[in-house]
Amino acid sequence: MARKVGIYTRISRDDEGDAMGVARQRQDCEHLADLRSWQAVKVYEDNDVSAFKRNVVRDEFELMLQDLRSGLIQGIVAYDLDRLARQPRDLERLIEIYDERPRAEFATVTNDVNLAAPDGRTMARVMVAFANKSSHDASRRIKRKHLELARQGRDSGGPAPYGWCKDDRTKVDPKAAQAIRTAQQEILAGVRIGTIRTRWQEEGLGNPRAGTKRMAHHHVEHILTSPRLVGYRTYHGEILTGDDGEPVMGEWEPINTLAEWEAVCAAVAERKQQRPGQTLARKYLLSGIARCGLCKTKIRGQVNPRWKPGSKAAKYSYQCSVVNGGCGKVGRTGEPVDKLIVELVLEDQRDKAAVQDVPPEQQWPRQGELDAVQADIGRLLEAEKSRQITVSTLLQLLPDKERERDALKLERARFYKDQKQSQARAATGDLSPTEFFDLPIERQRETVLRSLSAVIIHPAGRGRRTFDPTLIDPVWR
Numbered sequence: 001m002a003r004k005v006g007i008y009t010r011i012s013r014d015d016e017g018d019a020m021g022v023a024r025q026r027q028d029c030e031h032l033a034d035l036r037s038w039q040a041v042k043v044y045e046d047n048d049v050s051a052f053k054r055n056v057v058r059d060e061f062e063l064m065l066q067d068l069r070s071g072l073i074q075g076i077v078a079y080d081l082d083r084l085a086r087q088p089r090d091l092e093r094l095i096e097i098y099d100e101r102p103r104a105e106f107a108t109v110t111n112d113v114n115l116a117a118p119d120g121r122t123m124a125r126v127m128v129a130f131a132n133k134s135s136h137d138a139s140r141r142i143k144r145k146h147l148e149l150a151r152q153g154r155d156s157g158g159p160a161p162y163g164w165c166k167d168d169r170t171k172v173d174p175k176a177a178q179a180i181r182t183a184q185q186e187i188l189a190g191v192r193i194g195t196i197r198t199r200w201q202e203e204g205l206g207n208p209r210a211g212t213k214r215m216a217h218h219h220v221e222h223i224l225t226s227p228r229l230v231g232y233r234t235y236h237g238e239i240l241t242g243d244d245g246e247p248v249m250g251e252w253e254p255i256n257t258l259a260e261w262e263a264v265c266a267a268v269a270e271r272k273q274q275r276p277g278q279t280l281a282r283k284y285l286l287s288g289i290a291r292c293g294l295c296k297t298k299i300r301g302q303v304n305p306r307w308k309p310g311s312k313a314a315k316y317s318y319q320c321s322v323v324n325g326g327c328g329k330v331g332r333t334g335e336p337v338d339k340l341i342v343e344l345v346l347e348d349q350r351d352k353a354a355v356q357d358v359p360p361e362q363q364w365p366r367q368g369e370l371d372a373v374q375a376d377i378g379r380l381l382e383a384e385k386s387r388q389i390t391v392s393t394l395l396q397l398l399p400d401k402e403r404e405r406d407a408l409k410l411e412r413a414r415f416y417k418d419q420k421q422s423q424a425r426a427a428t429g430d431l432s433p434t435e436f437f438d439l440p441i442e443r444q445r446e447t448v449l450r451s452l453s454a455v456i457i458h459p460a461g462r463g464r465r466t467f468d469p470t471l472i473d474p475v476w477r
Helices: 020-035 059-070 088-100 118-151 174-188 193-203 217-225 258-274 334-355 367-385 391-425 433-437 441-451
Strands: 003-011 038-047 075-078 105-108 290-292 300-303 316-319 331-333 452-457 472-476
Touching (some): 003 020, 020 075, 038 075, 059 088, 174 258, 174 391, 193 217, 334 433, 433 441
Parallel strands (some): 003 038, 003 075, 075 105
Antiparallel strands (some): 300 316, 452 472
8 A cells, every 4th residue: 555645835035926836846745755656645745835934934844743643644755855844843843753653754846865764864964954054154144234224224135025916015005005094093082903904805905925823913003104105214123223313214115104104103102001901992982981870880781682684673772780790670672872882972072062172283392402412413423433432432422322212202202292192082973874884993992982971871761762852961071
């Protein structure tokens, strides 16, 4: 009976996303398996996955080790040993399995190494050690090259970041840039990044290497707060500064102004600081805003288990719950309550908008002080470079200036955050109820809370009744 083997294919980078490299490896491995009269029963493919980076988990490689250890496959065929391992620890894990299963097969297309034999293992260890050194050397050269490009304000290649054109990463993609600006306005208006991530996933936005995988929360956050948006060049995640102490500017078109970008970054940072680890997700408009008219406990929305699409049953309700410390005696169908409150809130905000003007956009008043401090830092750095002062003197004078600069930048970010938030939240007074309910739930709740501090729901008595708006008591701010 033919031995059942698995084929392992891997390539570190697949910028085109066409998987042609692993496809060629697979063909060669299948041909080798046929020559050995082995039956290839499964292909383990790690496309666009590094075997050198320690923080990368190769899912298919791990699955292959499990299958080999359990006997589901009786050997491995790979194009080359360095496709399997570039870290000695990965090779040793593979050798351990061959120790446990000495009859397991192993073959590569490019060389003849037998992991079941001592000489073959020694040769494999030498080959992986050299492959590991080669990766280290290449990594060092690439890092040096990227640093040089960063200091020149140039890109390092690779796929274009979301927001810029794929064929010319120095040019802004109008559609993607608009999606970023819209999402940033939503952040300033109180919308969660998770809500934006879900909408982007549905609309196919935010991922320059579009695939089937769900975007991570941190990926969307990075897109919306990246220093690249204002033209700043980064290196290893930090804004790179030049010899004058000023940020190095990239050679691409910016998407945001400095004020817009700082406002969004400050809003995201403030939200993390105020609610660490706490979810802001809500499904119903008045959850936590509505209160029981008897015990005054907060009421939360809950789905009606009898509701089905097309049925006449209420979809959800607001119910005082004993579980949450309430009396459990007050409940009301949710939709009529929401519609009533929204009509009242929109009317209130239209009245306020008629007598209040949106504050005009202003420049931060202390910009001159910040410019002066940054100029002082630049002069100190230049003086040390030209040997007018010693390094010791520079390090005595520089920290105080840097702390002053950082404090002023933080103040500027907060100033623009407050200003941009006011502008983002001011555009709801002229909405219709239908347009209001089309907004993200966080935006709806923020709008309600600008007019109301609570909504009291009074008991309606026994029996089936029509909706009585007089039993809903809004508490105005």
